[in-house]
Amino acid sequence: MNYIELHNIAKSFDNKNYILKDINLSLHQGDRVGIIGGIGSGKTTLLRIILGLYTPTSGKINRNISNHEIGYLPSTKGIIEEFTVRENLIFWSQTYQSPIHVVEELIDRLNMDKMADKKVSLLSSGMKQKLAFACSIIHSPKLLILDEPTVNLDVENRSLIKKFIQEYPKESCIVITSHNFDDIEHMCNRIVMIVDGTIKVKEELNKLKSDFQSSLVRIRTISKINQQQSILIKEEFPNVLVKDHEVILDKQIYKLNDVLLKLIHLNIEIRDVLENEAILEDIYLRLNKKEG
Ligand SMILES: Nc1ncnc2c1ncn2[C@@H]1O[C@H](COP(=O)(O)OP(=O)(O)OP(=O)(O)O)[C@@H](O)[C@H]1O
Numbered sequence: 001m002n003y004i005e006l007h008n009i010a011k012s013f014d015n016k017n018y019i020l021k022d023i024n025l026s027l028h029q030g031d032r033v034g035i036i037g038g039i040g041s042g043k044t045t046l047l048r049i050i051l052g053l054y055t056p057t058s059g060k061i062n063r064n065i066s067n068h069e070i071g072y073l074p075s076t077k078g079i080i081e082e083f084t085v086r087e088n089l090i091f092w093s094q095t096y097q098s099p100i101h102v103v104e105e106l107i108d109r110l111n112m113d114k115m116a117d118k119k120v121s122l123l124s125s126g127m128k129q130k131l132a133f134a135c136s137i138i139h140s141p142k143l144l145i146l147d148e149p150t151v152n153l154d155v156e157n158r159s160l161i162k163k164f165i166q167e168y169p170k171e172s173c174i175v176i177t178s179h180n181f182d183d184i185e186h187m188c189n190r191i192v193m194i195v196d197g198t199i200k201v202k203e204e205l206n207k208l209k210s211d212f213q214s215s216l217v218r219i220r221t222i223s224k225i226n227q228q229q230s231i232l233i234k235e236e237f238p239n240v241l242v243k244d245h246e247v248i249l250d251k252q253i254y255k256l257n258d259v260l261l262k263l264i265h266l267n268i269e270i271r272d273v274l275e276n277e278a279i280l281e282d283i284y285l286r287l288n289k290k291e292g
Contacts, residue, residue, distance in 0.1 A: 001029045002064060003143050003173050004050055009059035011045055019045050020197045023059070027143065031173045032165075034188030034205070036181065036284060041194045043177040044075055047145050050175065068096065071141030073133055075148050075177075081121040085112060085131050088120060089138060096139035106134045111160060125152040133161060137168075144174045150183050162186050181280040191280070193287065201287060205280070212278040212286070217256055219247045222269040229266045236262055241285050245271075248282050 009023035019042045027033065027050070035043050048054040049061070051072055072078075079088050089103040107116050112134065115127050123131070129152045137144060149165070150158045165174060165187045178184050184191070191208055193201035201208070222245075225233070230242045237259055241248040249259050256273070263270060 002026045002062070003029065004065065005062040006050070006056075007060040007062070009049060009056045009061070011042075011049060011054065012057045015057070018057075018197055020049070020056075020194075022198050023049075025192065025199065025202065027173050027175060029142075029171050029173055031175075031190055032188040033173070033175045033190045033192060034184035035175060035177045035192045035194065036179075036184060036280075037194035038288075039179075042197050043194060044147055046194065047072075047147055047175065047177065051145060065143055068139070069142040071136040071139065071144045073136040073144075073146045073149055075151075079120055079128060079132050079135060082119070084117050084119055085123070085127075086116045088131060089134060092135045092138045098139040102138055102140075106138065109164065110134055111157075126154060126157060129153055130157055130161070133164075137164075140169070142172050144168070144172060146174065146176045148178055149176060150178060150180055158183065181284060185280050193284065195288065208280075208283055209278045212283050213276045215250045215252045216276075216278050216282060216286070217249050217251055218274040218282070219249070219256075219260065219263065220271040220274065221245050221247070221263065222271045223267075225268060229268060232266060233259075233262060239289065241282065241289070248286075250286070 004027045006023050006025045009020060010018055011020040012018045023046065035046065037043050045054060049056050051070065080091065083091060086103065086107065089106060093100060093103050107113055110130055112130060115123060120128060120131065133149055136146065149161055153161065162183060168174060176184065176187055185205065189205050191201060191203055191205050192199055224244050225242055233240060233242055233247065237249065237254050239250065239253050240259065247259060247263065260270065
């Protein structure tokens with residue numbers, strides 16, 4: 001079942017510059033959709049269109065879900081600063097008419113007992129993030145829209161939220177934006193990549209990874225690659241990705257041996273060479289590179 005279908009959606013705030021163009025996207029029951037894209041690429045705008053908070057400039061939206069069945073974690077948090085954590089949860093549970101026992105369950109599952117009676121204005125940004133997440137799921141929504149759910153969180157709480165999302169009822173649909181590709185890989189099975197306001201990639205994560213697996217090679221280095229070395233590598237192999245401790249190349253474009261020789265020539269010590277291993281971050285950088 002499709003909860004929401006977007007057909008040829010475009011959005012402009014000033015009728016001149018288009019933030020989004022030609023957006024076609026369906027959100028199905030069971031989907032875990034990761035929306036990725038650079039800063040200001042239009043991810044939040046797209047979420048707000050899905051939610052009905054922004055009206056598209058053109059295009060058509062079909063909805064098979066009521067607003068009460070949707071949960072939203074905005075990037076700017078919708079929590080009440082004057083209330084305590086528990087009072088916020090009670091407020092949202094009453095707003096959605098969900099059973100009151102859910103409040104205590106969430107406090108327990110999300111490890112919030114120590115902060116439960118603290119005023120929100122006294123909480124750290126990570127604590128506020130966790131509370132905002134709890135508020136967005138208090139009514140067990142069928143469609144859960146999470147704008148950067150793990151931002152500001154420490155490792156422990158990030159993994160708590162990720163586990164919660166992984167265990168969320170399978171028949172729901174979850175849409176997540178994040179700049180943390182590792183988190184997206186752990187929580188999502190479909191990837192939507194936005195570049196220049198259009199959907200550049202809309203694909204199953206596994207398919208995307210297997211498409212890139214055959215040709216990407218990662219050379220990990222012991223020594224840190226400095227700026228000068230990076231420039232020299234890029235001069236000869238413009239399409240490789242150079243990071244502090246690794247060089248990623250596409251075997252369809254360059255010979256592995258040629259790149260290895262170059263690194264050795266530049267006195268860069270090699271740790272190992274990993275073939276057939278694609279991670280979302282590399283795929284994203286590579287797709288962005290091609291476009292640029
Ligand atoms: N209400 C608005 N009025 C005018 N411009 C807006 C409005 N909301 C967003 N924009 C513009 O739309 C563009 C996309 O913003 P959006 O917040 O959707 O990006 P994003 O991909 O979520 O960015 P980030 O990763 O930085 O959170 C930006 O240039 C932003 O300034």
